[in-house]
Amino acid sequence: MAVAYGPEIVAALAAARRRASRDQDREIDTAHLLHSLLESDPEARAVLGTARVAKLLGYLVQRSIGYGLRWRSSVEDSGASPTVTLPGMSPSAARAMSTAGELARRRGESTVRGLHLLAALAEDPGSRAAEVLRRVAVDPGRLGAREVLACAEALRAEQAGR
Structure with a gap:
């Protein structure tokens, strides 16, 4: 089954591309994706909570x-496999996008949502996104697909009950 990117993913990708260009980075990395996702997706923000x-x-x-200055002129590749390539993206960012699509497919969903990407970003412990999450005391291991999507479903149910 083919999956399409939802509007929050499209917005996050466009913002990540602008952010990478503005930062004079050659490629979008997972920190660019995380930053842009948090700005564009209310569900991702809700899962993490306002303070975080x-x-x-x-x-x-x-x-x-x-901190990002040490990342300049380097390619983000945590070494996790399999290697996925997408033009203009670091290997880790491309892998996160691929994983997000796979998470949507496994759940029988036709659209990749921001929560799929959030879970995918957290799955690679060696990524820049995971490093940033750890720096602010968010355990990427607790943001796996099952946890993120279950939390989102609980939030939706709570909002529907209001």
């Missing part, structure tokens, strides 16, 4: 002046 999102965004905006 504020910490994450506060940390991510420092990329061009702080």
Whole structure:
């Protein structure tokens, strides 16, 4: 079954591309994807919670002046397999996009949502996104697909009951 990108993914990809260009990075990496996803997807923000999102965004905006400087001129590849390539994306970012699509397919969904990408970003412990999550005391291991999607379903049920 083929899957399409939902509007939050399309918005996150466009913003990540702009962010990478502005930061003078050759490729979109997983930190660009995480930053853009948090800005564009209310479900991803809800799963993480307001306080964590504020910490994450506060940390991510420092990329061009702080911690991200050591990432300049380097290709993000955590070494996780399989190797997936997408033009303009680091191997880790391409792998996260591929994994997000696979998560949607496994759930019988025709659209890749932001939550699929959030779970995929957390699945690679060596990625820049996982590093950023750990820096603000978010355990990427607890953001696996099952946990993220179950939390999102609980949030939706809660909102429907209001």
